[in-house]
Amino acid sequence: MTADPKHTTRANDPGRGMALMAGAMLLVPGIDAIAKSLTPDLSPFQVAFLRFFIQSLLLAGILLLLTRGMAFRVALRALPGLAIAGVLMGAAVGLLFAALVHMPLANAIAIFFVQPLILTVFSALFLGEQVGIRRYSAVAVGLAGALIVIRPNWMAFGIVAVFPLLSAVSYAAMWTVIRSMSARTGGLQLQFYSGAFAALFLGLVLLVGAESGLGGALAGWGALDLSLWLPLLGLGGISVVGHMMIVGAFRRTEASILAPFQYLEIISATVLGFLIFDDFPDALTWTGTAIILASGLYVFYREQQRGRVVAAQSKAR
Numbered sequence: 001m002t003a004d005p006k007h008t009t010r011a012n013d014p015g016r017g018m019a020l021m022a023g024a025m026l027l028v029p030g031i032d033a034i035a036k037s038l039t040p041d042l043s044p045f046q047v048a049f050l051r052f053f054i055q056s057l058l059l060a061g062i063l064l065l066l067t068r069g070m071a072f073r074v075a076l077r078a079l080p081g082l083a084i085a086g087v088l089m090g091a092a093v094g095l096l097f098a099a100l101v102h103m104p105l106a107n108a109i110a111i112f113f114v115q116p117l118i119l120t121v122f123s124a125l126f127l128g129e130q131v132g133i134r135r136y137s138a139v140a141v142g143l144a145g146a147l148i149v150i151r152p153n154w155m156a157f158g159i160v161a162v163f164p165l166l167s168a169v170s171y172a173a174m175w176t177v178i179r180s181m182s183a184r185t186g187g188l189q190l191q192f193y194s195g196a197f198a199a200l201f202l203g204l205v206l207l208v209g210a211e212s213g214l215g216g217a218l219a220g221w222g223a224l225d226l227s228l229w230l231p232l233l234g235l236g237g238i239s240v241v242g243h244m245m246i247v248g249a250f251r252r253t254e255a256s257i258l259a260p261f262q263y264l265e266i267i268s269a270t271v272l273g274f275l276i277f278d279d280f281p282d283a284l285t286w287t288g289t290a291i292i293l294a295s296g297l298y299v300f301y302r303e304q305q306r307g308r309v310v311a312a313q314s315k316a317r
Contacts, residue, residue: 018261019252024245025264027238029109033272034235036100041228044097045183045219047235048090053198054236059192062240074189081181082190086197088174094202098218099163103153105273106281109165110289111150111164111302116262116296117142118172124175125185135302138197138295145291152284187247259300 031051038047063072074082099108117139124131146165153161178190208213224232249258266289273279281289 013252014254014257017249017251017258020245020252021249021258021261022264024242024249025261026268027104027245028242029265029269029272030238032096032100032105032109032269033237033276034231034238035097036105036277038228038231038235039097039101041225042222043215043218044101045094045202045209045215046221047174047232048094048097049199049202049206050232051093051235051239052090052195052202054232056192056196057201057238058236058240059188059195063188064191071237072189072192072194078181079193081177082193083172083197084202086194086199087201088170088177090198090201090205091173091192092170093198094205094219095163095167095170099160099167103164104158104279104281105277106266106270106279106289107149107285108164108211109155109269110281110285110292111146111161112168112171113263113266113289113292113296114142114146114165115171116259117169117292117299118169119175120299122176123179127180132302135299138298142295142299145288145295148288149285149292150288152237152282187243187250191243196241200287215291260297263296266293283306 035044035047035051042050096108096112096239118129120135120139123129150161150165174194179192205219206215206221210221215221270281
């Protein structure tokens with residue numbers, strides 16, 4: 001899950017930017033690995049809530065230290081959008097963590113990576129961005145790749161196999177909302193407010209689940225033993241560090257250069273899944289993953305080409 005490059009100012013330091021992005025993408029799957037390791041003791045929505053709660057506390061301390069509280073100031077007109085983004089982010093992470101209860105780490109992450117393709121469609125439908133038939137075709141091919149990954153998992157795990165896809169839809173909707181906002185917020189501000197609203201939303205889901213008795217395995221509340229606090233702190237800490245690395249990368253390098261590095265997440269997720277959970281994708285999963293990756297990279301390529309054409313037209317005027 002990455003930062004939106006539209007919310008960063010850029011300096012020309014591509015080498016360091018690429019290094020930061022690569023490091024972040026190899027680090028971020030650690031969030032999902034820790035979450036998967038916690039789900040035998042805690043429900044996935046509880047893990048998601050604690051992740052955002054701890055992340056928000058850590059970010060609040062960082063913002064106070066670096067800016068003496070000035071960074072907490074945000075335009076009132078931005079708060080509704082940040083609240084909606086937080087709800088969508090909370091739903092996305094909760095659904096992904098719910099999938100990880102049953103699914104191998106690499107399989108779930110592979111399906112989730114249709115998110116950039118879905119964002120392409122949402123940007124055209126809701127933001128008026130121009131998307132041609134080639135990119136729509138790439139989106140269709142990528143979704144077909146996701147179905148290839150989902151199919152054997154559906155047979156093994158049932159409806160849970162669709163959760164990563166629903167997570168991707170929710171996450172793409174979140175970035176659509178943020179891109180539609182007229183007010184600009186910094187990277188840390190964006191992470192703090194959206195994360196805080198995500199924690200609030202997930203807390204309400206857990207409260208309703210507890211009061212109604214409908215929480216169950218998805219949104220129940222388990223006892224927080226002392227042994228769980230270290231991985232929970234790691235969950236929040238990796239979230240903050242990973243996001244700061246991504247924001248730093250986008251500040252140094254163009255998004256078109258950094259975008260392909262996002263797919264390093266799948267490599268990291270595969271390695272962690274094998275080392276920690278003894279899971280390794282089968283041939284069908286690798287086939288579907290390759291199709292998703294190729295489709296995503298083609299979309300990035302077309303966006304880069306379109307950006308160059310628009311820039312050339314602007315200079316010619």
